[in-house]
Amino acid sequence: MKTLVIGPGGREHAIVRALLRDPAAEEVHAAPGNVGIAQDVPVHPVNTSDGAAVVELAREVAADLVVVGPEVPLVAGVADDLRAAGFPVFGPSAAAAVLEASKAFAKDVMAAAGVPTARARTCRNEDEAAAALDEFGAPHVVKDDGLAAGKGVVVTEDREVALDHARACFRAGGQVVIEEFLDGPEVSLFVLCDGQDVVPLSPAQDFKRVFDGDLGPNTGGMGAYTPLDWLPEGFVDQVVESVARPVVAEMARRGTPFNGVLYCGLAVTSRGVKVIEFNVRFGDPETQSVLARLDSPLGQLLLDAANGELGQSRHLPLAWKQEVSVNVVVASEGYPESSRKGDVIEGLADAAAVPGVSVLHAGTALDEAGRIVADGGRVLSVVALGATLDEARERAYQGVARISLDGSQHRTDIAAKAAQGLITVE
Numbered sequence: 241m242k243t244l245v246i247g248p249g250g251r252e253h254a255i256v257r258a259l260l261r262d263p264a265a266e267e268v269h270a271a272p273g274n275v276g277i278a279q280d281v282p283v284h285p286v287n288t289s290d291g292a293a294v295v296e297l298a299r300e301v302a303a304d305l306v307v308v309g310p311e312v313p314l315v316a317g318v319a320d321d322l323r324a325a326g327f328p329v330f331g332p333s334a335a336a337a338v339l340e341a342s343k344a345f346a347k348d349v350m351a352a353a354g355v356p357t358a359r360a361r362t363c364r365n366e367d368e369a370a371a372a373l374d375e376f377g378a379p380h381v382v383k384d385d386g387l388a389a390g391k392g393v394v395v396t397e398d399r400e401v402a403l404d405h406a407r408a409c410f411r412a413g414g415q416v417v418i419e420e421f422l423d424g425p426e427v428s429l430f431v432l433c434d435g436q437d438v439v440p441l442s443p444a445q446d447f448k449r450v451f452d453g454d455l456g457p458n459t460g461g462m463g464a465y466t467p468l469d470w471l472p473e474g475f476v477d478q479v480v481e482s483v484a485r486p487v488v489a490e491m492a493r494r495g496t497p498f499n500g501v502l503y504c505g506l507a508v509t510s511r512g513v514k515v516i517e518f519n520v521r522f523g524d525p526e527t528q529s530v531l532a533r534l535d536s537p538l539g540q541l542l543l544d545a546a547n548g549e550l551g552q553s554r555h556l557p558l559a560w561k562q563e564v565s566v567n568v569v570v571a572s573e574g575y576p577e578s579s580r581k582g583d584v585i586e587g588l589a590d591a592a593a594v595p596g597v598s599v600l601h602a603g604t605a606l607d608e609a610g611r612i613v614a615d616g617g618r619v620l621s622v623v624a625l626g627a628t629l630d631e632a633r634e635r636a637y638q639g640v641a642r643i644s645l646d647g648s649q650h651r652t653d654i655a656a657k658a659a660q661g662l663i664t665v666e
Contacts, residue, residue: 242267243539244298246288246318247309250569250602250621251524253277254531255307255538257598262537269301275612276601288313291321298327305330305543311387311521314500315341328546332520335496339487340520343385343417349494350515353486357515358419358507369406372418373399379421383517384409393458395421422507422514425663427468428526429476429504431484432541435497437551438484439541440476442466442533442560444526445658450576452653459576460618461525463654465566465629466533470663475513479504483515499545508665528600528621529567535559563596563625566632568640568654572603573647575617582607583614583646591639596625596632599639614645629659 241264245252253276259268260280271294273283284301286293289312298306306322308314308331317334338345344362349355361372362385373380380402384392394405406416430441444466450456483504491498503519531538536558544553573580585604592599600623603616622639626632633655640650657663 241265241304241539241543242302243269243305243307244301244303245270245307245309246294246313248272248274248288249310249524250600250618251522251527252309253280253600253602254528254621254623255309255522256281257600258531258534258538262539264537264540267301269303271297274601275604275606276599289316289318291316291318294318295321295325295327298322298325303327305539305546307331307542309521311337311340311519314520315387319500328543330500330542330546332498332500333496336491336498336500337520339491339498339502339518341387343383343517344415346518347417349487349490353490355483355486355515356512358422360417360419362415362417363406364415365410366403366407369403369416369418373402376418376420381419381421382406383417383419385415385417395458422509422516424507424509424665425470426516427471427475427506427508428464428523429479429506430522430526430530431480431502431504432545432550433484433488433498433500433502434545434548434550435492435499436488436548438480438488438502439550439553439556439558440480440484441558442530443468443471443476444530445655446523446526447651447654450571450649450651452651457576459571461523461569462571462651463566463568464526464529465564465632465655465658466526466529467564468658470658470665471508472665479506479513482513487518499548510666524602525567525569525618525621528623529565532565532598532623532625533561533563535561561625563627564629564632565623565625566629566636566655567621567623568636568650569618570620570622570640570643570645570648570650571618572614572616572645573649575649579603579614579617580647581605581613581615585612585614585619586644587642588612590642591622594624594635594639594642596635597639598623599643614648619645619648629655633659
């Protein structure tokens with residue numbers, strides 16, 4: 241099987257590594273990829289949102305499967321163009337990708353499907369936003385309705401800060417969704433979908449705030465770990481039956497069947513499990529941790545999903561490594577407000593030499609001297625497997641300590657509360 245992975249980030253590097261472990265993987269290609277991906281597989285320059293260019297590349301490499309990683313090309317309809325050209329694609333159509341492109345649309349789908357979620361109001365001007373903030377009270381949750389690279393949500397006790405975020409979204413020509421605050425720990429669950437059948441992966445927890453202690457602004461994610469031994473028994477089955485299956489059925493009823501990853505962002509509240517948001521692709525940084533543990537052949541699973549044969553896949557039930565996985569993200573100076581580019585990265589081989597550690601690239605590039613340099617906000621993921629959560633954390637941070645990048649930042653408390661047994665659910 242020849243597979244083409246579309247996307248430039250750490251998520252795509254994790255997908256490439258998992259595909260390379262699939263015994264059926266004859267060739268894996270990536271476009272545009274990054275420096276780390278280029279060390280593993282052939283990469284090809286392409287505008288990932290240009291459907292015609294992606295189709296041409298898929299023909300050039302004779303792809304048997306195309307995996308579209310990021311949300312932007314999915315919303316742009318690249319998966320539709322590929323399917324129209326006859327390629328099996330893992331990734332939803334543009335119509336189905338609206339589940340992530342519009343939080344208001346996602347709320348409408350959840351209401352129709354009877355999915356538990358936070359009460360919310362869609363607001364189109366300042367007066368509506370102010371009324372919604374007063375209705376739900378603090379903590380205030382204000383979400384940019386459209387795509388925002390994981391940074392369009394503000395959660396604050398300060399009403400004026402919340403209103404300022406809404407004003408900024410309105411000035412940009414958008415609308416906002418204002419919700420009631422959901423208490424309890426958050427969980428990410430990826431569910432593979434083929435339009436009808438669904439297969440859940442291992443639940444993970446990510447860390448969205450930039451600083452230790454969940455302080456500072458939201459980012460695309462500063463780290464993750466899996467599995468979550470503090471979840472109650474039957475949690476995944478409950479989410480599949482109360483969230484994933486009803487949403488997939490509702491999307492099919494609307495004539496927009498969902499094929500790809502339904503990323504369920506969940507809150508385990510005192511009133512039960514509720515959906516915070518949906519994404520329509522593998523999430524970053526959770527993917528790096530989740531796929532590191534997957535023993536089943538990823539390429540063959542995704543091809544079964546692309547062909548509408550997931551429910552009959554011979555690779556079910558999924559097989560998982562017994563180890564725990566921790567991912568610590570190394571970000572550039574100034575992230576998330578800005579990112580400093582061009583700083584040389586050293587120590588990558590030393591970090592990867594730590595037992596159980598792999599280093600996945602995201603925002604990296606080569607300078608004129610051929611050195612690997614930072615080229616984005618989230619630069620690297622240091623992913624570690626260990627027999628216990630403590631061991632995985634220790635290995636991940638040993639790897640981070642061996643990497644040199646001027647001005648870099650990372651959280652020092654990824655999975656710390658779980659390791660200390662401080663996460664509980666009712």
